[in-house]
Amino acid sequence: MKKKGLSLLLYTIYVKIIYILYDHCGHVIYTEKRIENMDSLQELWTLFLSSLLEKNLVSADSYRLWLESLELKELTATEAKIYVPQAFKINILKELYTELIETHFSAMLGFPVKVFFYHDDMQALPILELIPNQSFEKHSVIATDVLLGQGYTFENFIVGTTNRLAHSACLAVANRTAQGYNPLLIYGDSGLGKTHLLFAITNHIHKNTPDSKILYVKGEDFTNELVNILTQKKPMQYFRDKYRSVDVLLIDDIQFIAGKSATQEEFFHTFNALYDDNKQIILTSDRPPKEMKTLEDRLLTRFEGGLIVDIQPPDLELRIAILKKKAEQLGIDVPNDVLFFLADRIKSNIRTIEGAIKRLNAYSFLGNGVIDMNLAKQSIADLLERPVSTMTKVEQIFDVVSQKYNISVEDIKSAKQIKEITFARQVAMLLLRRVTELSLDEIGKLNGKHHSTVMYAIGKMEEKIKTNPSFEFEILELERELKK
Incomplete structure (x- = not known):
């Protein structure tokens, strides 16, 4: 960064901090003298680290051990790149200090920044937008050299029987885009390596064909970006040009577009444009397409027209x-x-x-x-998985439903026919069927109901899921809560 640019940035920081101090009516954290005397990034960084000590956010020992040797090497409007002299510290810093630094450094600067730690054997180049000459919105293009340098490769993706097929398919696509498996859809629970494989593909393609236009986006961000364009009445051509001019489109968590008519409509035409132009499409999801109840049939057939592979929990x-x-x-x-x-x-x-x-x-x-x-x-006592008995899980389900709908467990288990209680009872029956291995008869005995009544209730809830995306999301959230 040139001296002039640095001075402008630091001046901006100075103005923002003085504004924050004024806005908080005298709640002084940093003095004006200390801020305006800065003429380097390291002085700014030293001031920040000192503030952590002053506010007792870190102990003196932790400061000396983990933070004192860090150097702020680059600062932009969205991120801070921090050099770590000792490589062994990087994982500890990421695990234990990222949130602390991002929260308080952003507060000091007056605008949010993401923190990236790196060492000499890692890349920390400026962000490289893989689609040049376009001003994309934040989070649209995140296949950057920073990410590519943090281990998202095929080489360090550990292969076993539960993920071998997904790994092989992704490697084949990375070597020969749009020549075999198109689209490629990988599904599986969170934390099993789907996103690692997406970035491994991005890394591999960028390394071997650096001129390729690669776009990675999360399904939720794709939806939000479209909604913003529609609500702000921006030209749709901007959105379409962005997504339809790429060589490789990777969408993480595509299930988020299910049930959203406008998003599915736009993605359908984007999919067709890329596919017809022989461009590669790679998707991930937390479930197979046929289980996305509110996914349009025309998208379902296109997904199933490519290769669908799953990743199971590691053995x-x-x-x-x-x-x-x-x-x-x-x-x-x-x-x-x-x-x-x-x-x-x-x-x-x-x-x-x-x-x-x-x-x-x-x-x-x-x-x-x-x-x-x-x-x-x-x-790691809190991470260790302990066997949970069926009855313990049953009680957890009743408790979660009770808290969600503000209906007592006693009422849920009762024979009361009040609308709100009946609805909570039917949700509990659905979760008991999905989360446990109880039979319909066993679920009925918990509520004093015949198994045919349980079957009717579950069917009614399943039908509601198909026609109501918000209710589907509600059930998924309850299931996630029960998995914690």
């Missing part, structure tokens, strides 16, 4: 492999009995598995450095 062998790989990356030696213990108890998703090793590393580093079974149990 024991894959979980052990992931734990070993993560331990190697962090440079720590984890005994086999600890690895097996973690792999046996943490089964839900890869993100949780990786988080377990990071926390184990942090506790070890801050303690006596010895990693054993006692430390494993102590450091």
Whole structure:
């Protein structure tokens, strides 16, 4: 950044901070003298770090150990790139300090910024928009060199029996776009590696054909961007040119467009334009297309016209492999009995598995450095999965429904026919059927109902899900709550 540009940016920061101080009527955090004397990014950064100590947001020991050596190398209107001299600190900083720094540095600057940590062996280049010469809205193009440098590659995607097909399909698409599997749709629960594969494809294509126009967007952002254009009465051609001029379009969590008529209409025509022009389309979802009840049939047939592959939760062998790989990356030696213990108890998703090793590393580093079974149990006790009995899960379902609809558990289980109570009771029956392995008879006994009544109630709720996207989302949120 040139000196003139830096001065302008720091002046802007100065104005924003003085405005914030004035707006808060004398709630002084930083003095005007300290701010206006800055002439470098590092002075700004030093001022920020000092403020964390002054406000007791970090202890003196934590400050010296983790923050004191950090250097602010680049600051834009949306992000701050922070150099970490010691590579081993990066994962700990990401895990434990990202939110703290983003929250308070943004407050100091007066505008929100995302924080990126990097070391000499990682790329920290300015953001590279892979579609040049267009002013895209925030979050539209996030396939950047920063992301490409943070490990989203095929090489460090650990392959096992539960994700082998998805990995092979993505690699084939990355090597030969639009020549085989088009569209490619990957589905599976959150935290199993779908987004990793999308960025691995982006990384691979960008490395081998850097002139390719690649666009990654989340399904929710695609929808929100379209809504903004419609409500603000912006030209639709802007939106269409953006999405229909790419070589590769990747949409994460495509299920968010289901039930949204205008979004599905626009995506249908975008899909056709890209497909007819022999461009690659890659999608992810948390479920197969046929289970997206409010997805239009014309989109369903197009999705099913390509290749659909799933990613299942990792089996024991894959979980052990992931734990070993993560331990190697962090440079720590984890005994086999600890690895097996973690792999046996943490089964839900890869993100949780990786988080377990990071926390184990942090506790070890801050303690006596010895990693054993006692430390494993102590450091990640809240992550360990414990078997939940069917009756415990049943009570959880009644409790969650009770809290959601403000109906007591006693009323839900009663024979009362008040409309609101009946509705909550039917939702509970639906969740009992979906989340547990109870039969219709067993569910009926919990509510004093015949199994035919349970079947009718569940059918009624399923029908409502098909015709009411907001209710479908409501049920999905309840299911997610029960999985916590």
